[in-house]
Amino acid sequence: MSEPVLTVENLSVRIAGLHILQGVSFTVAPTGVTVLLGRNGVGKTTTLRAVVGLTPRNGEVRGTVRMGAQSLLSQRTHRLVRGGLGYVPEDRCVFAGLTVAENLRLAERRGTRPAYDRVFALFPELDRRSRQRAGSLSGGQQQMLAIGRVLLNDNRLLLVDEPTKGLAPKVVTEVAEVLERVAESVPVLLVEQNLAVVRRLARDAVVLAAGRVAWAGDAQELLLETALTRSLLGVGSAEGHQPAGPATDQPVGSATDRVAGRRAAAASAPEDGS
């Protein structure tokens, strides 16, 4: 096993007095997709945001996060990103009032040639729609733009937060295909709720529960253990609608299903909260 690209040690995050993460440690392998799993509200997004330096001001971060030998926690976000840490946030966050071309142009950097050929090879749609306002794109297209924006530069690691959230099943498959191709050249730390996507992409998995790492290891092994998956992720039970067993192979989880699942999970959150 070669050196990990990202090492998180004893990461704790407290926001407005609430302990969101309590000593999380894991590593991200230098190739392939490492997926970060867990029930809703367990701190997956908080973890990614802490790594990229976007913890809100009323939050407090402790522990160490290293990319190679470089320590990340004390640095400002834009420096981390310029240092090769690509971040695709939850809910895509494209600039709705700007055109597709302008969204991409924002990611250009002085001194490096933007890799438009790479982006347009993956997403020819973005080239065709370059003059369209990003806010008028479909959810899937916005996700493509959010990923494309990051791929304009070379990255050492990509952080991708729930790229399939709220997308139609067909689009989920498209996004998964793209991520699969992207992961051939750059390691990805992925937060993903859709287990079909996880099964397709993930090599390693880290499962968070109650602000700590509950399980870490080979992702495919985790998925084979139905009971384990159920207890850690709360899926496959009555409240979740996503099939977790290895028998189902289809990417499922339409927007409505997922929202229903989310509500159920949110309602039950106080029980499993620490």
Next chain:
Amino acid sequence: MTEVKSPEVSAPPAAVPDELTEQPGRWGRLRPFLPLVALVVALILPYSTLHLPGIFEGALNSPGTLQLLAVCLVFGGLAAGYDLLFGRTGMLSFGHALYFAAGVYGTDILITRAGLPLWQAAPLAIVGGTILAGLLGAVALRTVGIAFAMVTLAFAQVGAILVARDFGGLTGGEEGLPLDVAGLPDGLVGVTNTVNLYWLALAYLVVVVFVVHRVSGSPTGRVLAGLRDDERRIGVLGLDPYRFKLVAFTLAGGLASAGGVVYCLIVGGASPHITSSELTLSLLVMVVLGGPGTRWGPVLGGILYMYLDHRLVSFGTSDAVNALPAFLSRPLSQPLFVLGTVFILAVYFFPGGLASLAPRLALLRDSLRPGSRQQG
């Protein structure tokens, strides 16, 4: 931005030297009685003929000093009432002057123009100011944060315009409206009775402090504190933030109107500058200087601010300042320049205001003791 912060220094060290435990202990026993001591001092003060040169111009019981003190006490109460919004609920209102002015002009107009006696005019002015706060609050609270600040500012501006333009010839416009003393009880008229106005101001301050403390100690007060810390959490609990904020806004407005009544009697009339946004900004400065959300900070801030605002004028024209070169003496003769600068420095260096100074000084003192070194 990620900030790696050190843990807060609230936890006491495991083993504390004897002399250190005793010190906070004695202080802690005295603390609850300090307000009582202050109240006793405030009660004795009008009977003292003591001269404090440099601090007050006349003797303590001279009418001039008593009037200054009364104004300070009223603003101590006003600041405490404003803190109900800013420090305890997290609402940044820029229009609090409006409800104060409603009390001042309401009393003045009802007595001077309508010829009502004080005992009718004062309750009417307070009720009117409270209703006004309730109505305008109901509209303004449809917005939050900065937008709320701007809407309250705009509403207060309407009050300022109404007063300055003298609609219906009620307010006296730019000249202001002197209070017709014929409508007042004899005990409140004349220089010799200034002491009664002082009592009135002290009573107002006590009432405001009592109300604010009762409210913040009640379940409602805990909801308000929750709104300040994180409004969403209150929403999740199934409580309606709007209602609670409206209650706080109306109550604070009512308290300000009552302060207006007292102020009108002390200064004997109304002048348009009390409607200006500058007055609200001063309230904000008082609260922040004193320590928002603390028990006594805003009161202290209000008293100290008004005292400095008055005294800095004579300080600015004193020989010591006049002897300085012009580029120093001129700004120093402007109380607002001094107060504004002090305020900016306070925001940077004493975010907790005066109220945070005592614990800080204690900390400093402790760290200077040889005993604490060994523990380190």
Next chain:
Amino acid sequence: MDAIILLTLTGLGLAALYFLVASGLSLVFGLADVLNFAHGLFLGVGAYATWWAAGNLPGAGPDGLGFVVAVAFGVAAGTLMAVLVELVLIRPLYSRTIEQVLVTVGLSLAGVALLQATWGADARPFPRPAWTREVTSIFGAQVPNGGLLLIVAATLVLGAILAFLRWTRYGLIIRAGVENREMVTALGIDVRKAFTLVFAIGGAAAALAGALGSVYFGTVSPQQGGSLLIFAFIVVVIGGMGSVVGSAYAAVAVGLLQQFVNYYGTSGLGDICVVALLAVVLLLRPQGIAGKAVTA
């Protein structure tokens, strides 16, 4: 008919003044979340610097090219002031919104007091070219030239700001930052440089408003910034915070409403109508005519 043309043009003159103050406020608030009470001070600094330059600066004067030099000096002073305020006072409090507002409040109190200490509390006659005191006859209405000058200046500033936002890289960063500042940093851009820039733009526009407004009114006084500021705030809220075009529309609406109602109704009624307009807009459309929701 003459009265309507005159009121329209003087109303637009007022709108121009509001726009010059509001455009900077709006950008600063939209991008950096700073509610800048010191913005009136930038206006005062611009006005007094112009006034000082016209009397003391070699090459500057109350007339012709000298007047242009004096105004340029005033604008430069306002810009410098704004940049210093951002770098020294605002930046250390980055993202602490309330503290930033408090600092600008303190600054506005102290700054106005300082102007007052230096040049006195009373209004002083403002040096201005003779032609600005005259009127131009437009369709029979006698319109003051000072007002027309304001309209021309505001139109040019509007065009310049829009071109800057549309066609430059920093303009792109500012537009994106108004939408989602955090995401701009997540693309590897140091958004704080853009903060300094919007303060500079705002300071320059406000200083220009101070200089040309003083030309229009004929006097300069320390308080003049403060009274304009409240209406500029109203314009910003109605127009939608962060939207320059929204500010322009709102400024025109407010200026015309104020001028017409003050003329046909009672003096002062127009100001009250403006606040009523603000209340109506906020209740119907909390995010303003254009621009992002004002929830910060």
